[in-house]
Amino acid sequence: MIIFTAGFALGVQIPNFVDQYGKRVDAHLIEASNMFAGYQALADVQQGGDVNALILKHETSEDLTFRAEALLIRNLRSNIQQYRTEIIALNQSLWKGISHIVLSGSPSLRQETIENYSVNLPLNFNALTYGFIVAILLCVIWEFLLMILGTSFGIAGRRRRVHQQKLQAAQSYRR
DSSP states (O other): OHHHHHHHHHHTHHHHHHHHHHHHHHHHHHHHHHHHHHHHHHHHHHSTTOHHHHHHHHHTOSOHHHHHHHHHHHHHHHHHHHHHHHHHHHTSOHHHHHHHHHHHSOHHHHHHHHHTOOOOOOOSHHHHHHHHHHHHHHHHHHHHHHHHHHHHHTHHHHHHHHHHHHHHHHHHHHO
16 A cells, blocks of 8 residues: 555656646747847847847957857857757647656756656546556566565465465364
8 A cells, every 4th residue: 555655656657747748848939939039039120030140240249248249149040949949849639748857858858857856636537547557567567576575485385284284274174
């Protein structure tokens, strides 16, 4: 029961983690988009809306500050694209969201989510489903380990002998 309960409590956290990761991605996207909006407005006025032309102008500037800013604009635009890709992946099924986070999610966002994770006990279909799946898997693994240990150390044989002794005692008592 303890293993099942612990597995269930752990399992319901999986959808919760995906949700918190998604909210973190969304917050970063909003922040990056707000920062990029100023550069886009500048490109609209000075370069006919072409951010690449604005970046090129910054890169070819004599001023070192403008050249450094070109890299910042490129990185900001790249981050926005990365966050949008993350959101698209997370908005598919929960299973695809989990696999995305594990296999190709941003390591820095994953670490940030872990560090700022708040444990909840959500009672929705996904949380309950994953809770039961993890609980059952842990119980199966636990039983399998006990079976292996029992076979390796002869515990199963002792149990069988004790059970047979109890049966014999019960039969003797009935006579």
